[in-house]
Amino acid sequence: MYKTHTCGELRAEHIGKTVSLAGWVHRRRDHGGVTFIDLRDRFGLVQIVLNPETSPDGHKLAESIRMEWVIQVEGLVRRRPEGAENPNLPTGEIEVEVHTLKILNPAKTPPFLINKDEEADENTRLKYRYLDLRREKMRNNIELRHRVVKFIRDYLDQKGFLEVETPILFKTTPEGARDYLVPSRVHPGEFYALPQSPQQLKQLLMVGGIERYFQIARCFRDEDQRGDRQPEFTQLDLEMSFVEREDVMDLIEDMFTKMIAKVVPEKKIYSTPFPRFKYQEVMERFGKDNPDIRFGLELVNISDLVEHSGFSVFDQAIQSGGFVRGINAKGLGNYTRKQIDELTDLVRQFGAKGLAYIAYTSDGEIRSTFAKFLSPQLQQTIFERMQADKGDLLLFVADKAEVVYESLGRLRVSLAEKLNLLDPDVLAFCWVIDFPYVVWNEDEKRWDPSHHLFTSPMEEDIPLLETDPGKARGQQYDLVLNNYEIGGGSIRIHDRKLQEKVFKLIGLDEDVARERFGHMLEAFEYGTPPHGGIAPGIDRICMILAGEPNIREVIAFPKNQAARDVMADAPSPADLKQLEELHIQVVYPPDLT
RNA sequence: GGUCCCGUGGUGUAGCGGCCAAACAUGCGGCCCUGUCAAGGCCGAGAUCGCGGGUUCAAAUCCCGUCGGGACCGCCA
Numbered sequence: 001m002y003k004t005h006t007c008g009e010l011r012a013e014h015i016g017k018t019v020s021l022a023g024w025v026h027r028r029r030d031h032g033g034v035t036f037i038d039l040r041d042r043f044g045l046v047q048i049v050l051n052p053e054t055s056p057d058g059h060k061l062a063e064s065i066r067m068e069w070v071i072q073v074e075g076l077v078r079r080r081p082e083g084a085e086n087p088n089l090p091t092g093e094i095e096v097e098v099h100t101l102k103i104l105n106p107a108k109t110p111p112f113l114i115n116k117d118e119e120a121d122e123n124t125r126l127k128y129r130y131l132d133l134r135r136e137k138m139r140n141n142i143e144l145r146h147r148v149v150k151f152i153r154d155y156l157d158q159k160g161f162l163e164v165e166t167p168i169l170f171k172t173t174p175e176g177a178r179d180y181l182v183p184s185r186v187h188p189g190e191f192y193a194l195p196q197s198p199q200q201l202k203q204l205l206m207v208g209g210i211e212r213y214f215q216i217a218r219c220f221r222d223e224d225q226r227g228d229r230q231p232e233f234t235q236l237d238l239e240m241s242f243v244e245r246e247d248v249m250d251l252i253e254d255m256f257t258k259m260i261a262k263v264v265p266e267k268k269i270y271s272t273p274f275p276r277f278k279y280q281e282v283m284e285r286f287g288k289d290n291p292d293i294r295f296g297l298e299l300v301n302i303s304d305l306v307e308h309s310g311f312s313v314f315d316q317a318i319q320s321g322g323f324v325r326g327i328n329a330k331g332l333g334n335y336t337r338k339q340i341d342e343l344t345d346l347v348r349q350f351g352a353k354g355l356a357y358i359a360y361t362s363d364g365e366i367r368s369t370f371a372k373f374l375s376p377q378l379q380q381t382i383f384e385r386m387q388a389d390k391g392d393l394l395l396f397v398a399d400k401a402e403v404v405y406e407s408l409g410r411l412r413v414s415l416a417e418k419l420n421l422l423d424p425d426v427l428a429f430c431w432v433i434d435f436p437y438v439v440w441n442e443d444e445k446r447w448d449p450s451h452h453l454f455t456s457p458m459e460e461d462i463p464l465l466e467t468d469p470g471k472a473r474g475q476q477y478d479l480v481l482n483n484y485e486i487g488g489g490s491i492r493i494h495d496r497k498l499q500e501k502v503f504k505l506i507g508l509d510e511d512v513a514r515e516r517f518g519h520m521l522e523a524f525e526y527g528t529p530p531h532g533g534i535a536p537g538i539d540r541i542c543m544i545l546a547g548e549p550n551i552r553e554v555i556a557f558p559k560n561q562a563a564r565d566v567m568a569d570a571p572s573p574a575d576l577k578q579l580e581e582l583h584i585q586v587v588y589p590p591d592l593t
Numbered sequence: 594g595g596u597c598c599c600g601u602g603g604u605g606u607a608g609c610g611g612c613c614a615a616a617c618a619u620g621c622g623g624c625c626c627u628g629u630c631a632a633g634g635c636c637g638a639g640a641u642c643g644c645g646g647g648u649u650c651a652a653a654u655c656c657c658g659u660c661g662g663g664a665c666c667g668c669c670a
Contacts, residue, residue, distance in 0.1 A: 032626035113605090118605055119604095349596080455670095506670090550663095
């Protein structure tokens with residue numbers, strides 16, 4: 001037996017016990033006479049003492065020991081001498097007087113320090129991820145993730161859910177994200193696809209009478225990376241039969257509320273019950289369908305006030321069906337021209353042609369791109385509507401709706417960062433409902449599902465699918481947390497005729513629909529219960545709870561921005577023999593040889 | 594496909610036309626030291642400043658290209 005106890009568990013109650021410990025050398029303090037080693041394992045740190053009088057061999061051996069060597073000791077737990085306690089350490093009341101010391105494995109000097117929380121180059125961290133995982137921050141993140149998943153499993157089990165595994169090798173669906181394909185050896189020219197999500201399978205489990213299903217499911221999407229997006233990621237995939245959308249939302253809300261209390265009790269939920277917003281409302285107020293509601297700075301419509309102001313930027317936007325909205329950036333009234341230009345650059349990235357402003361300085365001076373077009377009375381009305389005081393900066397975008405929302409929505413978050421309004425200890429959950437059922441795809445000249453093609457429209461909007469599809473709403477709900485969409489779900493279609501109608505609406509040819517989704521359509525004819533579900537993203541949730549800036553920090557072995565595993569160096573070329581077996585020939589793009 | 598930012602000893606940073614064949618901290622090697630806990634003291638090794646080209650009397654520093662990394666746009670039903 002290597003260890004009778006973990007390093008982290010020893011307390012005063014163990015005094016007098018002889019213990020065996022094993023772990024990594026966290027730090028060594030060699031005083032010439034006596035040597036201290038902080039011995040670390042996953043459970044914590046404990047100080048071990050090597051004294052030449054009690055352990056001459058051990059003390060001698062300890063001279064050669066370096067950081068991250070793996071050692072084993074056997075010794076006596078004893079109270080530290082008066083005044084030598086370390087209150088910063090849970091084990092600080094005691095120490096272990098070593099009798100025998102054994103080196104289990106020496107270690108090369110690591111490429112970055114394990115015992116220090118100093119930023120190391122991320123590429124190096126990923127290359128030596130197994131060392132990075134030893135660091136306290138990563139250990140905490142991995143543990144947090146375990147707690148989150150454990151809570152989910154326990155909670156859903158108690159609610160009568162079954163965890164069911166679904167295939168990783170499945171069928172390609174060209175709709176939506178790009179698939180990762182897996183060639184079939186047995187069937188030349190045919191491919192499996194890794195699931196973008198187990199969407200169809202969980203619905204078929206409902207047909208199969210499972211009623212309450214969940215899975216901690218790995219999902220795969222071959223799209224470009226972001227801080228919150230990896231090629232493979234994990235969802236809590238969940239589906240229930242005989243439910244309406246409120247049933248799903250209530251369950252998830254209860255689960256998260258209790259999870260937060262248990263897993264991160266130091267965090268505060270902004271509002272329980274979670275606020276529920278209609279899509280239209282969040283767009284008008286926050287400019288995004290994943291709003292951060294921890295702070296104000298809401299968008300204000302002033303189109304009606306400036307309609308005939310004579311300021312051509314505003315007039316033209318309104319005349320061509322758009323509008324003018326603004327944000328009161330509280331307290332930024334003394335921003336310089338240069339600082340405002342930076343904000344203008346930001347909104348330009350999102351399609352705005354410019355940023356009109358009224359800066360109301362703390363001295364009461366007005367600097368503005370367009371105030372000269374406003375009567376003093378009209379200016380006053382705008383100030384009132386936007387609750388502007390001395391020292392405020394009013395920022396406006398005039399354009400079509402999408403551009404105004406997108407640019408101001410982004411500007412709003414950016415301003416909140418500048419104004420330090422984002423409290424990391426506040427978790428602002430909210431629901432967004434009543435999404436448009438379909439959105440017009442101008443490039444392809446067709447309607448695309450705003451969620452996915454199995455989502456049910458609102459029952460009363462079904463007639464609209466034929467008359468005015470853009471007006472129809474879907475039975476979809478998104479769960480949003482602090483500026484991130486952390487989950488989306490819907491009540492599904494369980495009726496073959498309605499499903500076929502939706503396929504038709506989104507321009508899916510009947511033959512193609514049958515080839516790709518025939519199994520779904522057929523299943524719907526065998527007594528399919530009404531059902532719905534949701535799929536919260538585990539990585540994003542853990543990222544937010546851990547206060548990390550990207551999901552790589554909560555994934556043990558993530559890929560980099562180029563979708564590469566820099567530790568194992570994947571992807572990598574395959575042997576010719578493998579390719580032949582798979583009936584695959586590689587055709588390189590012209591700029592590669 | 595595009596925009597922006599970064600690249601200096603093992604690690605983290607400083608230097609941003611001449612004072613720099615590069616500074617500080619930490620790590621690394623050696624010596625001293627029996628109560629430290631980021632132990633301390635002394636000594637030492639370690640970077641042609643990612644790479645290539647250009648501007649200049651002079652480049653880590655400015656410009657162009659390239660490679661690597663990151664953030665974002667497009668993309669992500």
